[in-house]
Amino acid sequence: MTIMPQWLKKRAAMTPDREAVVLSDDTRYTFKELNEHAGQYAYQLKQQGINEGDHVAVLSKNSYEMFVMIHALQKIGAVMFLLNTRLSVNEFLFQLKDGEVTHLLFQEGFRSVVDELTVEVNLHSVSFEQFSFEGKVDEGIAEFDLDHITTVLYTSGTTGLPKGVQLTYGNHWWNANGSVLNLGLNADDRWLLCVPLFHVSGLSILFRSVIYGIPAHLHERFDVESVHEDIMNHGVTTMSAVSVMLEELVERLGNESYPESFRCMLLGGGPASKSLLESSKEKSIPVFQTYGMTETASQFCTLDEENALRKLGSAGKPLFPGQLKIMNDAEECQVGEVGEILMKGPSVTKGYWNRPDANKETIHDGWLKTGDLGYLDEEGFLYVVDRRKDLIISGGENVYPAEIESVLKSHPSVKDAGVVGKEHERWGQVPVAFVVIRDEETFSAEALKDHCENNLAKYKVPKEFHEIDELPRNASRKLMRNRLVN
Ligand code: ATP
Ligand code: MG
Numbered sequence: 017m018t019i020m021p022q023w024l025k026k027r028a029a030m031t032p033d034r035e036a037v038v039l040s041d042d043t044r045y046t047f048k049e050l051n052e053h054a055g056q057y058a059y060q061l062k063q064q065g066i067n068e069g070d071h072v073a074v075l076s077k078n079s080y081e082m083f084v085m086i087h088a089l090q091k092i093g094a095v096m097f098l099l100n101t102r103l104s105v106n107e108f109l110f111q112l113k114d115g116e117v118t119h120l121l122f123q124e125g126f127r128s129v130v131d132e133l134t135v136e137v138n139l140h141s142v143s144f145e146q147f148s149f150e151g152k153v154d155e156g157i158a159e160f161d162l163d164h165i166t167t168v169l170y171t172s173g174t175t176g177l178p179k180g181v182q183l184t185y186g187n188h189w190w191n192a193n194g195s196v197l198n199l200g201l202n203a204d205d206r207w208l209l210c211v212p213l214f215h216v217s218g219l220s221i222l223f224r225s226v227i228y229g230i231p232a233h234l235h236e237r238f239d240v241e242s243v244h245e246d247i248m249n250h251g252v253t254t255m256s257a258v259s260v261m262l263e264e265l266v267e268r269l270g271n272e273s274y275p276e277s278f279r280c281m282l283l284g285g286g287p288a289s290k291s292l293l294e295s296s297k298e299k300s301i302p303v304f305q306t307y308g309m310t311e312t313a314s315q316f317c318t319l320d321e322e323n324a325l326r327k328l329g330s331a332g333k334p335l336f337p338g339q340l341k342i343m344n345d346a347e348e349c350q351v352g353e354v355g356e357i358l359m360k361g362p363s364v365t366k367g368y369w370n371r372p373d374a375n376k377e378t379i380h381d382g383w384l385k386t387g388d389l390g391y392l393d394e395e396g397f398l399y400v401v402d403r404r405k406d407l408i409i410s411g412g413e414n415v416y417p418a419e420i421e422s423v424l425k426s427h428p429s430v431k432d433a434g435v436v437g438k439e440h441e442r443w444g445q446v447p448v449a450f451v452v453i454r455d456e457e458t459f460s461a462e463a464l465k466d467h468c469e470n471n472l473a474k475y476k477v478p479k480e481f482h483e484i485d486e487l488p489r490n491a492s493r494k495l496m497r498n499r500l501v502n
Contacts, residue, residue, distance in 0.1 A: 017161060017162075017163060018161070018162040018163070018186065019159045019160070019161055019162070020159065020160050020162060020185070020189070021158065021159060021160070022090070022091065022155075022156055022157055022158060022159065022160055023090070023160065023223075023226045023227060024047070024050065024051050024054055024087045024090070024091070024226050025051060025091075025155060025156065025158075027047050027051070027226050027227075027229055028047045028048050028050070028051035028052075030229065031047055031229045032046060032047055032048035032051075033046050033047075033048065034046060034047055034229055034230075034231070035047075035231040036049070036050040036225060036226070036231055036232070037050060037080060037083060037225075037231060037232055037234055038206070038231050038232070038233045038234065038250070039080060039234055040233075040234070040235055040236065040242050040246075043080075044231075045080070047226075047229070050083075050084065050087065051087075052149075052153060053084045053149045054084050054087035054088045054091055054156075055088075055091065055153035055154055055155055055156065056147075056148070056149055056150060056151055056152070056153055057084055057085055057087075057088030057147050057149075058088040058091040058092050058153075058154040058155075058156050059151065059152045059153055059154035060146075060147050060148070060151075061088055061089070061092055061094070061147075062092060062154060064119070064140070064142050064146075065119075065140070066092065066094055066119050067092065067093075067094070068092060068093035068094065068157070069093065069094065069095065070094045070095065070118055070119060071094075071095050071097060071115055071116055071117045071118055071119070071168075072089055072094045072095065072096055072097065072117065072118070072119045072120075072121060073096075073097040073098075073099050073111075073112060073115065073117045073119070073120045073121070073139075074086070074089075074096060074097070074098050074099065074120075074121050074122070074214070075099045075101060075108075075120060075121070075122040075123065075126050075129070075130065076101070076121075076122060076123035076126070076144065076213075076214075077101055077123060077125075077212075077236055077237065078209070078210075078212060078213050078218065078234060078235060078236050078237065079123060079144075079234075079236060080234065081123065081144045081147070082123070082144075082213055083213065083222060083232070083234060084149075085121060085144070085147075086098075086213065086219070086222060087222075087226070088156075090156070090160075090166060091154065091155070091156025091157065092154070092156055092157070093156075093157050093164075094119075095165055095166065095167070095168060096166065096167045096168070097111065097112075097115045097117055097167075097168050097169075097170075097180070098167065098169055098213065098214035098215075098219065099111060099170075099214060100170070100172075100212070100214050100215070100490075101126070101212070101214065102490070105129065105132050105133065107173075107178075108129070108133055109133060109136050109137060110177070110178075111170050111178065111180070112133065112137050112139065113137055114180060114369070114370060115168060115180055115369060115370075116370075117137075117139055118139055118140065119139060119140045119141070119142070120133070120134075120139050120140070120141040120142070121141075121142055121143075121144065122141060122142075122143055122144065123143075123144050124143050124144060124145050127143065160185045161185070162184060162185045162186030162189060163184055163185075163186060164184055164185055165182045165183065165184050166183065166184060166185050166188065167182075167183045167188075167219065168180045168181065168182050168183070168369050169181050169183065169214070169215070169216055169219070169310050170310075171309070171310045171311070172215075172310070172490050172494055173490065174403075174490060174494050174495075174496055174497075175387065175403060175405045175406075175498070176405075179368040179369075179371055179374055180368055180369035180370065180371070181216075181310045181311050181365050181368060181369075182365055182366060182367060182368065182369050183216075183313050183365055184366065186362060187313040187362070187363050187364070187365060188219075188220065188223045188313050188363075189223075189227070190313070190337050190361065190362035190363040191220055191223070191312070191313035191314055191315065191363040192220065192223050192224045192227045192228070193227075193337065194315070194316075194335030194336055194337045194338060194361075194363060195220075195224065195315055195318070195335060196224070196228060197335065197336045197337075198318050198320060198335050198336070199254070199280055199304075199318075201228055201230070202253065204251065204253065204277070205228065205230040205253045205254060206230060206231050206232075206233055206250075206251050206252045206253050206254070207221050207224060207225060207230060207231070207232050207233065207252070207253070207254045207255070207256070208232075208233045208235070208243065208246055208247065208252045208254065208255035208256075209221045209222070209232045209233060209234050209235065209256070210235035210237065210238045210239075210243055210255070210257075210261070211238070211256050211257070211258065211261075211285075215310075216308075216309075216310045216313060216314045217256050217258075217284065217285060217314055218256075219314075220256075220313060220314035220315070221256060233246055233250065233252055238257075238261050238264075240261075240264040240265060240268050241268070243255075243261070243265065244265060244268045244269070247265075247274055247275075247278050248272075248274065248275065251277060252278060253277055253278060253279050253280065254278075254279065254280040254281075254282065255278075255280070255281055255282065256282045256284070257281060257282065257283055258283070258284065258285040258286060258493055258494075259283065259285075259286060259287070259288045259289070259292055260493050262281065262283055262288075262292060262296065262301075262303070263292055265301075266292070266295050266296055266299060266301070269299055269301075273299060273300055274300075274301060278302070279302055280302055280304055281296070281301055281302055281303045281304065282304050282306050282315065282318070283303050283304065283305050283306060284305070284306035284307065284308055284314075284315060285493075285494065286494055286495070287400065287402070287418040287421075287422070288303075288305060288329075289421070289422040289425045289426060290328070290329055290422055290426065291422070291425060291426035292425075293305070293328050293329060294328070297325060297328070302324070303324065304318055304319055304320070304324065304332075305318070305319045305324075305329075305330065305331050305332065306318045306319070306331060306332070307331035307332075307398060307400050309386065310365075311364060311365045311384055311386075312338075312359060312361070312363050312364050312365070312384070313363040313364075313365075315335070316334060316335065316338055316340075316359055316361070316363065316364075317331045317332050317333060317334050317335065317338070317340065317398050318331070318332045318333075318335060319331060319332030319333075319397070320332060320333075323397070327393075327397050329399065330393070330397040330398060330399050331390075331397075331398045331399070331400050332397060332398060333396055333397060333398065334359070334361065334398075335361075337361045337362050337363065338359060338360065338361030338363065338364075339359070339360045339361060340357065340358065340359050340360075340392075340398065341357075341358050341383075342354075342355040342356065342357060342358070342390060342391060342392055343355050343356050343358055344356070349391065349392075351391075351392060351393065351394050352391055352392075352393065352394075353391055354389050354390065354391045354401055354414065355389065355390075355391070356385060356386065356387070356388070356389060356404060357386045357388045357389070357390045357398070357400070358383045358384060358385055358386065359383070359384050359386060360381075360382045360383045360384065364382070364384050365379075365384070366379075367379060387403060387404050387405065388400055388402070388403055388404065389401045389402050389403070389404050389407065389416070401416045401418065401419070402416040402417060402418045402419075406418075406436070406437075406497050408435075408436075408437035408445050408446075408447050409437075409444055409445055410437070410440070410443045410444060410445050410446050410447065410475050410476075411442075411443040411444065411475055412444075413475050415437070415445075415447050415475065415476050417434070417435035417436060417437075417447065417497060418435075419472075419476065420433075420435045420447055420449065420468070420472060420476055420478060421433045421434060421435050421495075423467070423468060423471045423472055424449055424451060424464070424468070424478075426467075426471075427463075427464055427467045428454070429453055429454050429455060429458060429459045429460075429463070429464065430451050430452070430453065430454065430464065431452045431453065431454040432451070432452040432486075432487050433449060433450065433451045433452070433487075434449070434450045434487045434488075434495050434497055434500050435447050435448065435449050435450070435478060435497075436448060436450075436497050436498075436500045436501075438479070438480070440479075443475075446478075446479040447476060447477075447478045447479065448478050448479055448480040448481075448482070449478035449480065449481050449482065450482045450483075450484050450487060450500050451464070451481060451482070451483055451484070452483075452484060452485065452486060452487060453483055461481055464481060465477070465481070487500070488500065
C-alpha cells in the first residue's frame, strides 16, 4: 500500500498561482482556482448523493466543466467511467450496464441521449448545469491509496467489444512519471490538450498537469486553426496528437515553422506513415513517436529526441518504469523477428472490469499481452507492425495492412487508406485496399497500382482497390478495419 496526498489539493498548496488551465478563448485558471472549483463540485456531488466508491459515468466533450468534474470525482473518491461521446445509444447502454454504473453526469448537449438511456437503465443522471462554481467547498479525501481504482476507461473497441480497463491512481502516477523522466520538465512547459479527455491520451495530460504543475491548454476538440494558433503564439511546448491531426497541422504549417520553444509533438494512438514522419522531419517538427494503450494508462514506449531521426518509424524503448518483450507462443523472439508485444510495469492495468476471461487470457505474472505485433532491432528499439487480429496471411506469407496503408498514403492522390484481407481460393487471403482520393481529376487507378508495385513485394500489392468517401473510424479516429467490407 502506498499513500500520497490528494494531488490537486497538494498542487494548489505548493504552487497556487501557477496556471493550471488555459482555454481556447484565453480564459485562464490557476491551480488555486481549479482546486476551489473542484472543491465546489465535490460538495455538490455529495449533495447529489454521490459518494466514495460509487460508479459514476461522465458524458461530456472536452470542457472546463469536465476537467473540474474529473478532479472533483477524485476528491470524493468515486470511480469514474468516462464515456466516449461518439458512441451509439446501444454502445452507451452496454458500457453503463457492464460497468454497473449508478450515476451519470452529463454536459447539457447530451440531454436527449441521456433521456433515451435512462429509459433503458436505472441510474441517477445529473446535468453539469446543476453544478456551479460557487458556494461551499469540500476539500475531499486527504490521501490517495495508489492501489485504488480511480478510472475505468473502455478500450476503443477497434478489434471487438470494448473492455473496461481499470486504472489505479498508481497506474496514472507511474505513467506521468515515466513520461517526464523521458521528456524532462521545464518551468515554462505548457501541454496542448485537444485529444478527448474521455480517452487515456487526454486524461493523462490532466494528470500530468496536476502532478508536474504545468498548464493544460484545453481545446474542445481538434480544430487545426486554433491548434496551429496556440502552438505559434501562446507558448505551447508539448502536444499529444494522432496521425490525422499531425497531417492537417503539417499542411497548415506550409512554409512556416513552429517556435523553438515548441519541443515535443507526442504522436501515438496508431501507426504513423513514413511519409508523415518524413514531412514532419522536413518541417523540423519535433515528433516523438509513442506506443501505448488504454491498458498502460497511455504512452508506454517513446522514441526519444536523440534517436528520433536515426530510428524513423520506431516507437522507441519502454519508458524507465516499464519492460517489454516480444513473444512467439512461449518463445522469446530473436532480434528482427516479429511476435506479440508484451509489457509489464507499474502503469499497466491490474485487469479489466468484470472480465475474468479476458484477464486470464491477457495478463500473466504482470505481463500484459497487447494483441499487437512488433519486433525489436539490434539496439532494442521497438517497431510496431500491426494488430495480430488484422494480420493477413497470403500464400503463407505474413502481410501487415499498416505497411500497405503507409505506401498507399505516400501517393499524392491518396488522402486516406485502409487495407483488409479477403478470402481467396488459392492464397487463403489477399489484401484489398480502400482508398479516399484527394482529387478525382488527377487520380489514376493504374498509377496507384504502379506505385504499389514499385514499393511493395508482389504478394503485398492489393488485389482490389475500392474508392470510398470516408474510412470508418471510431471516436479516437482509429481505423476500424473490421468495418471495411466489399
Ligand atoms: P480494442 O482494444 O477495444 O480493440 P484499441 O486497442 O484500439 O481498442 P486503445 O487502447 O485506444 O484501444 O488503443 C491502443 C492500440 O492502438 C494499441 O494496442 C495499438 O494497436 C494501437 N497503437 C498505439 N500506438 C501505436 C503505434 N505507435 N503504432 C501502431 N499502433 C499503435
Ligand atoms: Mg486494444
